[in-house]
Amino acid sequence: MFDLIKKKWKINIIESGKFKLDGGGMMGSVPKVMWNKTNPSDDYNRINLSMRCLLLDNGKDKILIETGIGNKNTKKFEQIFCIEQSSFPLKDKLKSFGYDLEDITHVILTHLHFDHAGGATVKINDKLKPTFPNAKYIIPEKNWTAALNPNPKDRASYLVENFIPLEKFDQLVLVKDNEKILDGISGMACYGHTPGQQLIKITVENESLIFCSDLVPLKSHLQLPWIMGYDLNAMQTLEEKTKFLNEAADKKWILFFYHDPKTIAVKIKKSEKYFEVIDECLVNG
């Protein structure tokens, strides 16, 4: 599925860990009798979610997109979200692909919610510091501002320990909406989930992979009305997702999912109702 992208980048799919969120929160107004078939819940109504980061390596730049939930969490927090991962997930996972934390040159974050940015910093001897000492951290400016002045609805998702150290250590690079980040890599801004979230578009020749982050968190969200209850503005998500998925179908973009526990990526086409998957890359084959 990634043939042209692989001509330029070595692609490493980094499953940083698993966690769970409330199924109703993830599916918004969709009734449980429908979503429980595709995303079955546990006794606490929580559904399985992955935190699937992407590491791109062209021999010079080693670019990590997203950082998982990190390892600074309390026991209580780990229990609430049923976090399953190693004690230092990014270090361990990168090691298994032959990389050290020091090797990473760029960390791109789509937004600063804790399940995406938690791994950006670590606490060592009670001191917070960036997890990747040699990396620039590329963050959407509008989302940085939102994280510092959060809306009461998603305030609990912005934990300052995950991002303030990046500025203190002078590793922060703020980018504008839709700005080019590196050659062939740019952001795609959207606002329905939280202000200034950037999807990441990676293009090689006429193939593009989009890191869909929380605009399309699960394969189930390819159905247009399936919109997270967590989103600050559901109608804006609906508009943004409709435009995005139509373009993805027309241009045969590869859609890469951060949160889907089974499906890594898909290509879609328009169907009578919404969209139909025409090619699918699954976890373990």
Ligand SMILES: [Zn+2]
């Ligand atoms: Zn998320």
